[in-house]
Amino acid sequence: MTPEVQLSDASSAGGDDTRPPGVDALHSTIQRITANIEQVLVGKPEVVRVALITLLSEGHLLLEDVPGVGKTSLAKALARSIDCSVSRIQFTPDLLPSDITGVSVYNRRAENFEFRSGPVFANIVVGDEINRASPKTQSALLECMEEHQVTVDGETYRLREPFMVIATQNPVEMEGTYALPEAQRDRFSARVSIGYPDAAAELEMVAEHAVQTPLQELQPVTDATEVAALQRAVQQxxxxxxxxxxxxxxxxxxxxxxxxxxxxxxxxxxxxxxxxxxxxxxxxxxxxxxxxxxxxxxxxxxxxxxxxxxxxxxxxxxxxxxxxxxxxxxxxxxxxxxx
Structure with missing residues (x-):
């Protein structure tokens, strides 16, 4: 895997129209991730494109649609395609902010407080049904998503790089949901709706996924180091x-x-x-x-x-x-x- 990728100008390669080597490396990685995800999410290339753009632009992705169309499957497929730390948070009405960020616990033996990190301390955080938690709990992600850090009891802890939140939510008119606060929505770089598959894609899904989900056998095709290098290359x-x-x-x-x-x-x-x-x-x-x-x-x-x-x-x-x-x-x- 490529530890560092550069997107040099084409003119520096002799002035011809060939693509810079960095673009080829990026294309190779993106094709591998795309092929991996499309084993799980059939017939939705535009949705996969937006997800990969969000990953490369160091953003966070919001998947909004009705239940059962593959929101969580897409999030898991993208997370499993990268060999990095992944955590999943099931948002529920009784979830507390400390359940996401972590909490300071008193150590009697050492006679001090120790910080026990929460699930947000991972490269990819999958937040399932984020709008089923209260706005107070959702606000625990504000600092994480914008500044890539967590502040607990006056202490600031840096999150891992790269860091990406992939959250799913049901439409607000569904029972048991809260509307995401404007500040929370603004921190998601992109929102995409998956929608129902067409008849051909659904027939293929029934034929291939009825017995066993492809998620169970999905293997990583890149790692966090390469993804971070590609993100730096996109900045150029x-x-x-x-x-x-x-x-x-x-x-x-x-x-x-x-x-x-x-x-x-x-x-x-x-x-x-x-x-x-x-x-x-x-x-x-x-x-x-x-x-x-x-x-x-x-x-x-x-x-x-x-x-x-x-x-x-x-x-x-x-x-x-x-x-x-x-x-x-x-x-x-x-x-x-x-x-």
């Missing part, structure tokens, strides 16, 4: 000044829509450009083009927006509003993306 993907302005214009436009009570935050602008870089790297380029940003705009922005009561009554969708903005905000044209 070039983003032009005009595309940075385009990302800012998209986010700013959400704050001016009359249908929205709350637009996208500056944090979402950062996540949008990071996801755009990851999409460019997956596509085999070491520079971002407008389509990279546009292809990740809906999963990155839609879940952060809050509709007005009138828009909710009219059954407007935040995803549709983002798609409308993509047709209205001018796209940069005629520039050299590597300039």
């Amino acid at each position: 993907v070039h983003l032009s000044r005009d595309l940075r302005r385009y990302a800012v214009d998209l986010v700013t436009a959400t704050r001016q829509l009359p249908e929205l009570r709350l637009g996208a935050s500056p944090r979402s602008t950062l996540q949008l450009v990071r996801a755009g870089r990851a999409q460019a790297a997956i596509a085999g380029r070491n520079f971002v083009v407008p389509d990279d940003v546009r292809s990740v705009a809906v999963p990155v922005l839609a879940h952060r927006l809050v509709l007005t009561s009138e828009a909710r009554a009219a059954r407007r969708s935040t995803a549709d509003l983002v798609k409308q903005l993509l047709t209205r905000v001018p796209v940069p044209r005629g520039e050299d993306e590597r300039d």
Whole structure:
């Protein structure tokens, strides 16, 4: 496995159009992870793409859909594809914040307090049905997801790198669920809905998964060291000044829509450009083009927006509003993306 990956500019390799070696290494790893996940989640390549973009952009993924469509299976498949520490938290109404972060326990023999780490101290944390816990418990993840650290009794403990939270949640109208606070939703880099499979994919699933789930035999195809190297490589993907302005214009436009009570935050602008870089790297380029940003705009922005009561009554969708903005905000044209 590759300990370090560089996405050098194509011009440094003699000025031809061949892809930089780092892109080839990234493609090889992504193909292996994709093949692994698709053994479990059949017929959902777009969902897998968003999950991998979130991983490469050092973000956190929110899977929202009705029960039984494979949210937890996707989260587990991605976690098992990487040879790293993985923990799973089943969110329930009686779960406490200390059950997630850990707690200080008094040691009588040593006559001091010792910190016993919680399940959040892992490379990949799978939070199952996160919106079945109270908002107080959900808030235990705020510091973890943003700063990659935990503060307990005045002491700060760093989390492992790479660190990713993959959370599943049921729609808020389902029984026994709480709405995620705006601050919590904003910390998820992307949200994706899996949806029901088509008839062919469901028939294949019944034929192959009826006796034994592929999750039981899934083997890691990469490790935490390589994933961290790929994340550093994605940071080197070039983003032009005009595309940075385009990302800012998209986010700013959400704050001016009359249908929205709350637009996208500056944090979402950062996540949008990071996801755009990851999409460019997956596509085999070491520079971002407008389509990279546009292809990740809906999963990155839609879940952060809050509709007005009138828009909710009219059954407007935040995803549709983002798609409308993509047709209205001018796209940069005629520039050299590597300039």
